[in-house]
Amino acid sequence: xxxRNLLQRAIIIxxxxxxxxxxxxxxxxxxxxxxxxxxxxxKANLQNNIHLGLDLKGGSHxxxxxxxxxxxxxxxxxxxxxxxxxxxxxxxxxxxxxxxTAGGNYRVVMTIADPSKANDTRAAVQKKVDVNxxxxxxxxxxxxxxxxxxxxxEQKALGDSATTQAQKIIxxxxxxxxxxEPTLQRRGGQNSHELLLQMPGISDPEHVKQLLAGExxxxxxxxxxxxxxxxxxxYFSREEAMASLNSGGNVPANRRVLPYTERQDLTTTPEQSxxxxxxxxxxxxxxxAIIDGIDLRTAQAVQDRAGSDKYQISFxxxxxxxxxxxxxxxxxxxxYMGVVLNNEVKSIAYIKxxxxxxxxxxxxxxxxxxxxxxxxxxxxxxxxxxxxxEERTVGPSLGADSIRSGVRASVLGLALVVLFMLVYYRGxxxxxxxxxxxxxxxxxxxxxxxxxxxxxxxxxxxxxxxGMAVDSNVLIFERIREEMRSGKxxxxxxxxxxxxxxxxxIDTHVTTIVSAIFLYFFATGAPMIRGFAVTLALGLVxxxxxxxxxxxxxxxxxxxxxxxxAESLSI
Amino acid sequence: MFQxxxxxxxxxxxxxxxxxxxxxxxxxxxxxxxxxxHRFHPNGTDxxxxxxxxxxxTVVTTRFKQPPTVEGLRAAIDTAGVHDAxxxxxxxxxxxxxxxxxxxxxxxQPEAIQNQQVGVDPARARVGQALKTFGEGxxxxxxxxxxxxxxxxxxxxxxxxxxxxxxxxxxxxIAFRFEWTYGAGAVIAxxxxxxxxxxxxxxxxxxxxLTVIAALLTLVxxxxxxxxxxxxxxxxxxKLYRRMSLYDVTNLSINQTLSRTVITSGLVFLxxxxxxxxxxxxxxxxxxxxxxxxxxxxxxxxxxxxxxMVWWERRLAATDxxxxxxxxxxxxxxxxxxANQASRGALAREQKS
Numbered sequence: 001x002x003x004r005n006l007l008q009r010a011i012i013i014x015x016x017x018x019x020x021x022x023x024x025x026x027x028x029x030x031x032x033x034x035x036x037x038x039x040x041x042x043k044a045n046l047q048n049n050i051h052l053g054l055d056l057k058g059g060s061h062x063x064x065x066x067x068x069x070x071x072x073x074x075x076x077x078x079x080x081x082x083x084x085x086x087x088x089x090x091x092x093x094x095x096x097x098x099x100x101t102a103g104g105n106y107r108v109v110m111t112i113a114d115p116s117k118a119n120d121t122r123a124a125v126q127k128k129v130d131v132n133x134x135x136x137x138x139x140x141x142x143x144x145x146x147x148x149x150x151x152x153x154e155q156k157a158l159g160d161s162a163t164t165q166a167q168k169i170i171x172x173x174x175x176x177x178x179x180x181e182p183t184l185q186r187r188g189g190q191n192s193h194e195l196l197l198q199m200p201g202i203s204d205p206e207h208v209k210q211l212l213a214g215e216x217x218x219x220x221x222x223x224x225x226x227x228x229x230x231x232x233x234x235y236f237s238r239e240e241a242m243a244s245l246n247s248g249g250n251v252p253a254n255r256r257v258l259p260y261t262e263r264q265d266l267t268t269t270p271e272q273s274x275x276x277x278x279x280x281x282x283x284x285x286x287x288x289a290i291i292d293g294i295d296l297r298t299a300q301a302v303q304d305r306a307g308s309d310k311y312q313i314s315f316x317x318x319x320x321x322x323x324x325x326x327x328x329x330x331x332x333x334x335x336y337m338g339v340v341l342n343n344e345v346k347s348i349a350y351i352k353x354x355x356x357x358x359x360x361x362x363x364x365x366x367x368x369x370x371x372x373x374x375x376x377x378x379x380x381x382x383x384x385x386x387x388x389x390e391e392r393t394v395g396p397s398l399g400a401d402s403i404r405s406g407v408r409a410s411v412l413g414l415a416l417v418v419l420f421m422l423v424y425y426r427g428x429x430x431x432x433x434x435x436x437x438x439x440x441x442x443x444x445x446x447x448x449x450x451x452x453x454x455x456x457x458x459x460x461x462x463x464x465x466x467g468m469a470v471d472s473n474v475l476i477f478e479r480i481r482e483e484m485r486s487g488k489x490x491x492x493x494x495x496x497x498x499x500x501x502x503x504x505x506i507d508t509h510v511t512t513i514v515s516a517i518f519l520y521f522f523a524t525g526a527p528m529i530r531g532f533a534v535t536l537a538l539g540l541v542x543x544x545x546x547x548x549x550x551x552x553x554x555x556x557x558x559x560x561x562x563x564x565x566a567e568s569l570s571i
Numbered sequence: 572m573f574q575x576x577x578x579x580x581x582x583x584x585x586x587x588x589x590x591x592x593x594x595x596x597x598x599x600x601x602x603x604x605x606x607x608x609h610r611f612h613p614n615g616t617d618x619x620x621x622x623x624x625x626x627x628x629t630v631v632t633t634r635f636k637q638p639p640t641v642e643g644l645r646a647a648i649d650t651a652g653v654h655d656a657x658x659x660x661x662x663x664x665x666x667x668x669x670x671x672x673x674x675x676x677x678x679x680q681p682e683a684i685q686n687q688q689v690g691v692d693p694a695r696a697r698v699g700q701a702l703k704t705f706g707e708g709x710x711x712x713x714x715x716x717x718x719x720x721x722x723x724x725x726x727x728x729x730x731x732x733x734x735x736x737x738x739x740x741x742x743x744x745i746a747f748r749f750e751w752t753y754g755a756g757a758v759i760a761x762x763x764x765x766x767x768x769x770x771x772x773x774x775x776x777x778x779x780x781l782t783v784i785a786a787l788l789t790l791v792x793x794x795x796x797x798x799x800x801x802x803x804x805x806x807x808x809x810k811l812y813r814r815m816s817l818y819d820v821t822n823l824s825i826n827q828t829l830s831r832t833v834i835t836s837g838l839v840f841l842x843x844x845x846x847x848x849x850x851x852x853x854x855x856x857x858x859x860x861x862x863x864x865x866x867x868x869x870x871x872x873x874x875x876x877x878x879x880m881v882w883w884e885r886r887l888a889a890t891d892x893x894x895x896x897x898x899x900x901x902x903x904x905x906x907x908x909x910a911n912q913a914s915r916g917a918l919a920r921e922q923k924s
Contacts, residue, residue: 055853063722204712206696388691389722395713398632401664402851409849413842420838424575457782460854463846464789464861467839474838475800478831481574504803507748508796514744515737515792519785522733529785536789 006560009553016545017438023445024049049448053455054392055528056406058399059200062209063390066166066193068159071384072150073101075158079148080108081287082129085254090124092117095144106150108137115144122146156191162383163193170195170212170386172379177211188524194389198527203395213386215342216376218296218315219289220325220359223336224255228350232336234260234281241282256287260338260345283345285338290328295321297357299377301370304362311370313361315377322357330354341373406459413463417470425477427570431554432473432547439469439539439546446538455531465539468512472547476501477571490569494555498548505548509540516540576830583825583873584818584881590874594763597867601770608773619773622780622856623716625730627674627723629694632714638666639705651701653694661852667713669852670698674720691717730784737788738762741795749802752887756880757798760871761791768863778856786860793839794868797832798876804828817884821877829873836869 025042026032028049035041054061076099084097093113100107108131112121118141125146131137136154140147150158167184174182179199187194202208225233235241241257251257260281299315317325329337329351338345339361346361365373417436421429443465447454480497488496516537523529558569583590609618623630639647641658648656653672661667672694695715702710718726738758745754765787772779804824812820843865846858 065721203714387719388717389719391691391695391715391717393695393712393715395711397634398713402853405849405851405854409845412849413845416841416845417838420841424834456853457785457857460782460846460850460857463842463850464839467842468793468835470838471796471835474831474834478828478834482827500807504800507799507803511741511744511795511799512789512792514740515788515795518733518737518740519788522729522784522788523781526781529781532782532785 006553006556009549009556013550013553016442020438020441020445023448024441050444051447051451051453052399052403053453053458053528053531054198054200054399055394055456056399056403056454057200058203058394058396059198060202060205060208061390061392061527062197062199062205062388063187064170064195064197064212064386065389066159066163066195066382066386067384068162068193069101069104071162072106072155072158073099074384076101076106076108076150079129079131080110081254083108083110083125083131083148086125086128087112087121089128090121092121092124094121104155106155108148110146112144112146118144118146159191159193163195165383166386167195169379169382170197173212173375174199174208176375176379177208179208195386196527201396203393205391205393209388209391211372211376213382213388214372214376215382215385216293216373217342217381218293218361218377219340220291221256221289221338221340221345222286222328222332223338223345223348224284224286225336227334228336232283232348232350234283234348236281238282241284244284254287256285257282258285258338258340258343258345260348283338283348285340285345289340290337291317291321291325293377293381295324296377296380297321299374301365301367301374304364309367311365311367313365313370313374313377315359315361317357317359326354326356329356402456403459406456406463410459410463410466413466417466421470421473425473425571428477431551432470432477434554435473435546435551436466436469438550439465439542442542442546443535443539446542447535450534450538452534452538453527453531454535455528457528458531458535461532461535462539465536465543469539469543469547471508472501472505472543473551475504476547476551480569480571484569484571491559494559494569498552498555502548505544509544513537513540574830575833576826579826579829581826582822584822584878587874587878591878594767594871594875597767598763598770601767601773605770605773616776619769620776620778621727622778623671623718623723624781625723625727625779627718627720629672629691629715629717631670631672631695631698631712632661633668633670633698633702633710634664634713635666635668635705635710637706637709638668641668644668644670644701647701647704648698650704651697653697653701663852672698691719726781730781734765734784734787734791737791741791745795745799745802748799749806752880752883753798753802755883756876756878757795757802757872759879760798760876761794761868763875764790764794764864764867764871767867768860771863772856772860777859780856782854782857783860786857786864789861790864790868793865794872797836797868797872800831801825801828801872801877802880817881821881825873825877832869832872836865840865 025036025045027036027045036045080097080099084094087094087097087110095111095113097108097110100109110121110125112118122139122141126132131139131148133139136151136157137148138151140149163186167186171184174184174197179202181200183196183198185196186192187196197212199205199208223232233244235244238257238259242251245252245255245257260283295317297316297318299313301311302314304310304312316322333351333353336348336350338348339359340346341361361373414436418429418433421432423429425432440462443462446452476497479501480493483493483496484490516533519533520530520537523533605618607613608616638660641660645656645658648658648670653670655673657671659669659671661669695712695717699712702712738761741761742754742758745757768787768790769779771777772783801824804827805820808815808820808824808827809817812823815823840862843858843861846854847862850858
């Protein structure tokens with residue numbers, strides 16, 4: 001090897017080392033100053049630079065599944081009701097219509113009296129309801145039975161869009177409660193309908209969980225009742241309400257029977273009203289609702305009266321909703337309307353005059369209940385319920401303990417390996433140790449550059465890399481020894497040792513990187529395991545530089561000093 | 572210089588029957604235990620002690636300032652409505668307990684919780700209630716892991732699929748770099764290590780969680796590494812000693828690389844020992860899987876991978892000879908590398924003599 005070559009190598013190594021050390025220990029995003037050289041400065045920079053996983057710094061990891069089958073079921077149910085209404089309105093004699101939603105099939109099934117009218121009925125229904133080929137519903141008929149079924153492609157597309165919508169809503173709820181640095185992402189494939197939420201620093205996610213899963217479905221409905229001044233019509237039992245429908249025990253498609261908890265008389269004191277049994281009543285309302293939660297513009301929790309500890313929700317409607325609402329209330333003065341929240345009538349009011357865009361929900365909420373409810377209303381209703389399929393939390397103290405044991409284990413592992421290399425390979429052991437330390441630094445630098453997070457399994461990956469990184473050196477050294485034993489000169493033994501070992505090193509590194517890649521893709525939903533795969537792969541890539549290039553340079557330098565007549569090598 | 576193995580000349584392949592017999596015995600012991608536990612559930616154990624990741628349920632980690640007795644803790648948790656909880660004190664951290672609650676789908680739930688419609692159990696909230704009975708500020712929940720039944724069965728399938736995929740990936744890579752027979756030798760050897768490690772996990776009922784799968788996949792990579800080092804040497808030696816039989820070349824190559832194999836495994840073993848000792852309770856199953864896997868992995872690269880490869884090559888050579896006898900000459904041979912032809916010639920000669 002020529003002198004110039006050695007110089008070139010030394011410069012490359014020096015640059016890589018300095019850059020690596022700066023990335024790991026230097027300040028990012030500002031100019032370095034003297035403070036950075038002090039122990040405390042180094043420590044602070046290190047903490048800033050390395051992103052710790054939730055398992056090390058504490059926080060919650062929640063996986064939620066959007067129950068898209070519920071979404072499709074609701075959609076089918078709604079369409080069945082709408083189809084029945086549309087057919088009846090068009091004057092067809094329909095016996096019944098229902099939704100079939102079992103075993104992954106979503107169908108609207110309608111039975112008509114006269115089979116010869118099947119096509120006309122179909123046309124009438126599809127004029128009003130979106131159940132045609134364009135929206136993914138295929139139609140079939142057999143005798144007097146008409147069936148619309150939702151095809152698989154459209155099921156997938158709808159499920160996917162419901163999940164995306166749920167993600168947006170959950171996102172706005174998370175920001176609404178002010179969680180710091182949350183991450184929310186889709187998990188798994190398009191058909192998994194899972195969301196992964198990570199919230200650093202929150203080790204008791206109970207409240208957040210309830211808030212995110214909270215279903216706040218607001219509707220403004222027409223109460224079926226004689227107009228004011230007669231009192232609004234309500235019933236003492238569900239059976240009584242059903243009887244009033246005169247429909248033989250079935251709720252017709254354009255009616256719903258909902259519970260209604262009557263508002264407390266404002267003249268009673270809060271203590272009295274808390275003790276008195278709240279009268280549960282039932283009312284019959286018209287379906288569909290006049291206004292749905294989608295038309296909501298904003299919602300706020302406000303005090304019932306000044307100084308009260310009870311809260312109510314005041315809301316206002318968007319332009320579209322306000323127009324619809326204005327038209328309807330204008331046409332129904334003296335009728336009764338109800339505010340329905342999650343299928344329960346919260347309040348009933350009679351329409352004195354045309355109302356446009358304001359309303360209230362009173363329900364004697366506490367401050368927190370009121371604020372949570374207002375937030376869920378503002379963010380909109382979830383398209384489908386969600387359920388939590390994984391919940392992992394780590395408190396800050398547990399995380400700190402993990403860091404401590406991880407660091408201890410690394411130091412012990414490093415010490416054992418260093419000791420062995422020094423005893424077994426003597427002078428050349430130092431060479432391997434230099435390579436090993438450089439490997440650690442560059443691996444951390446790589447983690448920082450890629451913005452990867454360091455997790456507890458990630459630390460395990462680093463420790464494992466300590467053991468595996470010296471493997472390359474062992475391969476090379478053993479080979480050099482062999483060449484020396486076979487009688488070659490020292491410079492040519494070193495040359496040959498590196499040349500032969502290099503092929504093997506490439507092969508072994510590729511296999512381990514292959515398994516790290518498999519691990520990475522397996523662990524789509526387990527960031528902690530991904531952290532392990534990342535450190536393992538990074539360590540191996542860096543190793544090619546540190547154990548091969550750097551070690552070789554050190555040998556070249558050593559042999560260069562001894563000259564052509566080098567007769568001994570400490571190995 | 573200080574040398575671990577110097578000029579060793581061991582006939583590894585000659586002892587293949589003992590080695591392979593031992594391997595089969597180890598695998599049978601592990602799988603037998605797993606099957607026995609699966610069928611008869613002695614002391615309520617199962618084939619594998621699956622963690623929440625793969626079985627569903629909740630683990631709550633709690634820390635006490637003044638720790639109660641395990642019985643006291645169990646009674647309090649029982650009162651709060653969580654039954655069948657397994658309470659395990661954390662050995663290296665006094666005052667800390669792991670409370671493991673199985674999936675509670677069948678248990679009647681209070682209405683408030685039912686309405687939440689959660690997939691994971693409300694065990695955390697219940698345990699939280701129970702902990703309040705030990706005095707204000709005495710106990711805190713420092714961590715939870717809860718996985719629903721559906722999610723855990725998905726993870727189970729994924730874990731099996733990815734392990735098999737990784738093995739196939741290895742097989743393809745080695746087939747590309749060497750020969751199919753080499754790939755088969757290495758992959759069967761690794762598969763054996765995975766099975767033996769799992770068997771030991773069944774025998775000692777060590778918990779299997781996500782990190783154990785990570786450990787197994789690492790082992791797959793690490794173990795194939797070792798095999799490749801030997802295969803590389805075989806490839807090199809076959810060019811050097813064209814007249815030597817594959818049997819002898821393999822023995823020679825194993826012996827030449829023996830120092831390296833043992834030293835590298837030893838060094839990884841040392842770092843894993845550090846993990847077992849100091850890595851803490853969370854990483855223990857992971858560290859133990861690596862520890863066992865490295866021991867058996869080293870053994871199987873020496874004792875299993877080589878013999879299988881040689882046996883396979885010999886069978887191929889035998890079928891080739893028959894093919895030549897039937898005058899269907901050349902088709903197979905033309906597809907294979909020159910080095911192989913040379914070796915098969917050598918093999919044929921060896922077997923004739």
